[in-house]
Amino acid sequence: MFKGIRIAVALVSAAMLILVAGCGGSEQGAAKPGDKIVLGFSQIGAESEWRTANSESIKASAKEAGIDLKFSDAQQKQENQIKAIRSFIQQKVDVIAFSPVVETGWDAVLQEAKAAGIPVILTDRAIKMSSGNAEDYYVTFMGSDFVEEGRRAANWLVGFMKKDNEPVNIVELQGTVGSAPAIDRKNGFEEILKGHSNYKVIKSQTGDFTRAKGKEVMESFLKSAKAEGQKIDVLFAHNDDMAIGAIQAIEEAGLKPGKDIIIVSIDGVKGAFEAMIAGKLNCTVECSPLLGAQLMEAIKDLKAGKTLNKRIVTKEGVFPADVAAKELPNRKY
Numbered sequence: 001m002f003k004g005i006r007i008a009v010a011l012v013s014a015a016m017l018i019l020v021a022g023c024g025g026s027e028q029g030a031a032k033p034g035d036k037i038v039l040g041f042s043q044i045g046a047e048s049e050w051r052t053a054n055s056e057s058i059k060a061s062a063k064e065a066g067i068d069l070k071f072s073d074a075q076q077k078q079e080n081q082i083k084a085i086r087s088f089i090q091q092k093v094d095v096i097a098f099s100p101v102v103e104t105g106w107d108a109v110l111q112e113a114k115a116a117g118i119p120v121i122l123t124d125r126a127i128k129m130s131s132g133n134a135e136d137y138y139v140t141f142m143g144s145d146f147v148e149e150g151r152r153a154a155n156w157l158v159g160f161m162k163k164d165n166e167p168v169n170i171v172e173l174q175g176t177v178g179s180a181p182a183i184d185r186k187n188g189f190e191e192i193l194k195g196h197s198n199y200k201v202i203k204s205q206t207g208d209f210t211r212a213k214g215k216e217v218m219e220s221f222l223k224s225a226k227a228e229g230q231k232i233d234v235l236f237a238h239n240d241d242m243a244i245g246a247i248q249a250i251e252e253a254g255l256k257p258g259k260d261i262i263i264v265s266i267d268g269v270k271g272a273f274e275a276m277i278a279g280k281l282n283c284t285v286e287c288s289p290l291l292g293a294q295l296m297e298a299i300k301d302l303k304a305g306k307t308l309n310k311r312i313v314t315k316e317g318v319f320p321a322d323v324a325a326k327e328l329p330n331r332k333y
């Protein structure tokens, strides 16, 4: 009888020991073989058609890859992204990925991720550290070459306008202030125009990558140009959404977008192809948001112990209006 009780007590104690050991393991985030990889992803927001396609690509690809995705939308605020990354660190996720809304201001939180031993992947946008080498704080950066996109927009424009001596007045709708695409696209565009002194950017302001802001800023460009007796020949918009907003402003001002004002923008979203087919936009330079599959593959490689390339550049093209109708059915975003 006593012997039976002793055996029962020993069995219960052993079971409790196993349970306690199990709890300790998961508190430390130790991944057990067969466990799902946990990815914390901090998205900028939903400011554009591009961004929505990017979020969908990440969510669908995580599901397909069997990766447990913790997705957080920062509503275009850096402080929200920092909070999300800190919460991922606390939750001891396996990998953190994020698309940084602006280039700077990540030092502290990335040092925390590094101290916690959690690898960080940058998607879409680059960062700069105020001290030290940014590359020491992430395992890979995947996304477009924004400087090249700016160059492509300018090269297309110069080839299309075929004006070597006459002045060409350009207005520019910039993306979010301090963001990598706004800085780089501006630089790439200006780099090409340096070789064409008759092309001048006469007004340049941020439209924050949104349609509403793009429309509002274009309205003010049109008003001030009229008051100053200037003619606007070209609009360069850092993304399609701002160009689409600006198209409305141009039409409301009684002008023909795509004819009275030549428009080149960046992204290649379906909305831009529709605007080109309607004759209201002249060219879109592609910037692909479909980074999901590549991201999941990189995460799996990382967990398998492989070293990732520090920079993975997305391959992209340029789509002028005359190919829009043929291309639209092939567009995936």
Ligand code: AHR
Pocket: 047, 048, 049, 050, 051, 124, 125, 181, 209, 238, 239, 240, 241, 266, 267, 287
């Ligand atoms: O970082 C990519 C840019 O961000 C896209 O051009 C824009 O549409 C988005 O919001």
